[in-house]
Amino acid sequence: MTRSAPSRLLVSALLLASLESFGQESAPASPAPTGEQRVTRSDAARSEGVEQDPLGAVVAPATLPDGTTALYGYVGAPELGVGFRQGIAGFELEARGKLQWFQLSAALELAVRRKVYERGPLALAPTLGLGVVLNSGATYMDEDNFSGVLLRVTPGLVAAYRVADTVSLLGLVDLPLDIGLSREKARRFQALGGGGVEVYLGSNLSVLAAGQVGLETFRERPGEGQTRLGWATKLGLGARLF
Numbered sequence: 001m002t003r004s005a006p007s008r009l010l011v012s013a014l015l016l017a018s019l020e021s022f023g024q025e026s027a028p029a030s031p032a033p034t035g036e037q038r039v040t041r042s043d044a045a046r047s048e049g050v051e052q053d054p055l056g057a058v059v060a061p062a063t064l065p066d067g068t069t070a071l072y073g074y075v076g077a078p079e080l081g082v083g084f085r086q087g088i089a090g091f092e093l094e095a096r097g098k099l100q101w102f103q104l105s106a107a108l109e110l111a112v113r114r115k116v117y118e119r120g121p122l123a124l125a126p127t128l129g130l131g132v133v134l135n136s137g138a139t140y141m142d143e144d145n146f147s148g149v150l151l152r153v154t155p156g157l158v159a160a161y162r163v164a165d166t167v168s169l170l171g172l173v174d175l176p177l178d179i180g181l182s183r184e185k186a187r188r189f190q191a192l193g194g195g196g197v198e199v200y201l202g203s204n205l206s207v208l209a210a211g212q213v214g215l216e217t218f219r220e221r222p223g224e225g226q227t228r229l230g231w232a233t234k235l236g237l238g239a240r241l242f
Contacts, residue, residue, distance in 0.1 A: 001182075051099045057085070057238025058208035060168040062123035062160040063092040063115040067242075074208065074236030078102035083235075090114070092125075101144045105135035106154060107207040120160035120234050127152035148186050150178040166200040172212055179241040188218040208236040 050215025055061065057070040064070060064087030073082045083096035092113040099106055109131030117124040131154055137147025159171035173193045180186030216230035 001221045028204075029201070036095075043154060054204050054240055055162075055168060055200040055206060056160075056198055057204075057206040057240050058083075058198060058236040059158060059170055059172070059196070059210070060160050060208075061159055062118070062125035063087060063090075063113050066090065068116070069241040070234055070238050071241065072208075072238030075236045076232065076234040076236075077140045078232065094127075094129075096129075102141045103132055103135060104138040105130055105145075107133045109152060109154065111154065113158065123160050124129065125160075127154070127156040127158060129156070129176075144218070144226060146183075146218075148180050148220075150180050150186065150188065153177050153179070164188065168198045170196045170198060171208060172196065172210060174212065183220065185222050186220055187225075190214060190216045192230055192232060194232075204240040206216040206238050206240075208234060208238070210236075 001217055002184070025208040041234075052068070053067065056064070058074065064085055066087050066089065068087040070085040072085070075078065078194045079098050079100045079102075081098040085093055086093045094113065095110040096111065097107070098107050098109070111127055111129035113127040115123055115125040131151075133150040133152050134145070135148050135150065135230070137145055139145050154174060154176040156175060157173040161169045161171075163169055171193075172195060175192075176190050176191070178186075179190040181233075184201045192212040192214040194210065194212030196207045196208055198206050200206050210228075210233070212232045214230045215227060217225060217227045219225040
């Protein structure tokens with residue numbers, strides 16, 4: 001006995017539905033994102049939504065963020081200078097060159113800076129520099145100057161206080177000690193303290209105005225030490241590279 005047409009249609013529909021259901025169950029499910037993938041996506045989203053703070057290139061901030069690079073230059077009295085700053089692993093490395101145009105002396109230094117205190121808008125970072133000074137001994141503007149090659153050690157401190165989105169007040173302490181290499185008894189020491197302000201101009205550029213005063217002691221040979229007023233002024237411009 002043959003089946004009726006409606007019966008054959010019903011059987012065919014049931015077989016087709018069963019095959020579709022089996023195909024859906026056997027298809028592999030998309031794997032859930034791993035923890036590492038979720039973290040990577042989250043970090044990327046945060047980095048897209050948050051821009052790095054661009055204020056500071058000459059002296060501010062107390063230390064540059066990791067991976068950040070800056071170039072700067074300044075004019076002033078008694079010296080001119082240029083420098084390169086690099087934030088790395090919680091420290092800041094700095095290379096700087098200076099021309100003391102009162103004495104016609106040149107200095108090349110490497111320095112490291114480390115932030116040791118931060119609370120609210122205030123941050124403190126001691127610095128330590130090491131370099132060499134080549135002094136011509138010119139006396140046309142400094143009659144007490146003397147020639148020689150000297151080793152320079154420069155402890156110091158930078159205090160940065162953020163007063164606005166584009167303004168940082170600075171406290172500066174520098175204690176450079178020059179020790180004669182060509183003349184073993186030659187010495188020069190300065191104790192300078194002061195402050196300044198660094199302002200963000202836009203386009204990753206910042207401008208600095210600063211001044212320091214203190215004491216300077218020096219001697220060309222034993223028994224001839226002198227002490228006098230020490231001072232420095234700076235007007236600088238710096239740029240964040242990345």
